[in-house]
Amino acid sequence: MKRISVYIISVLFFLPLQNLGAQFNGNSSNTDSVSVPLNIRIGFDIAHPILYFIDNNALTIDGYASVDLDEKFTVTFNSGYSDYGRNTDGYDFSAKGIYFKPGIDINLLKPQISAGKYWGGIGLRYGVSAFTYETTSFTQTNYWGNTEASIPQKSAIGHYLEVAPGFNAKITNWFTMGWRVSMSKLLYSGGKDNIRPLYIPGYGQSDKGVSFGASYYLSFSFSYKTIKAKYKEDNAGAGYEKYDEPKETTDSNSLF
């Protein structure tokens, strides 16, 4: 099931890149500044709800709002709700709660490439999750036989750092789509050492040193301001060479 979901995400992954490829192939400019519309975006993730239908361990509703500060930096605020359950032979665990991830996005595309339409870069977030968790039952079997026990519900606040590279493209004036992968490092799980929460909303499984995730966002976006962004007239950072017109030389010593 997970392989199917990775395949679906991979198909969505490359869709916005096609637009960017067209931009690279067809655009060149001799100017040293470009108009860059600054955008406000409000979007939600569709990857987690799709994954929920495939593997219903966790229902996660995730959304974000972001405001471009300039052509490079964007202030973002992600938040969401997650309801997680894991039922195995040995234990039944559940956790649910909300999370907030304020942070900043850094656009690594040069302004003449991004032009306010494309974003490709890295997001840095600080995550805080407020949640409850409980182990409704677990069983241990040893020499003395089976022992069944439970751990009552507890509340906790977890903290983590997240790095989220990704890409998005403005498809129309009002619509943006793109994906993110995320790598999160847990700073504090919020639980006691011997009964840490197995899952933290917004972070994932807490027993892994680093948690990985992926999201695909559909966003409502609009431009609230246009700025002039200067850039050096090099190869535009896109790997294509600017074509120089042959110069008409005038040599006073030449007859022709």
Added chain:
Amino acid sequence: MVFSKLIGAITSALILFIVASCVDGTCYDDTEAFAGAAFFSGSAQKSPTTLTLSGSGMEGKIYNNKASVSLALLPLDPKVGGCSFDITINGTPDNITLNYTATPLMVSGDCGYTFEYSLISVASTNNIIDSVVITNTRASISNEENIRIYY
């Protein structure tokens, strides 16, 4: 140039994500905490020539006439606050009673939960055993020495 680096970084992150997603759910950790018992004769550690150990009232044996056991691992019953063991050292029977508290412990998502123990007291009969002392109250899944049996 920057774009190609970006694509490289993102591709690497995506590969890591896929690899992380494909890790199986097998448990490779120890999931049972034992009370570790070391054997001493005077001040020197000395393994019994033979050791037989079973829970009092239980049919199955934990060690059955086993030679050269330097650290005997005593399974504890988390349902109760103490349990007794019938122990036979070099053919001479004795009985050891351990009192403890059991606390749930989350090992990992793949391994689930277990119990660890905090030893409160220990007592024994004195046929071949001279005394039993607690050296480490925390009996965890790391299987360290918790008690010393002097005989």
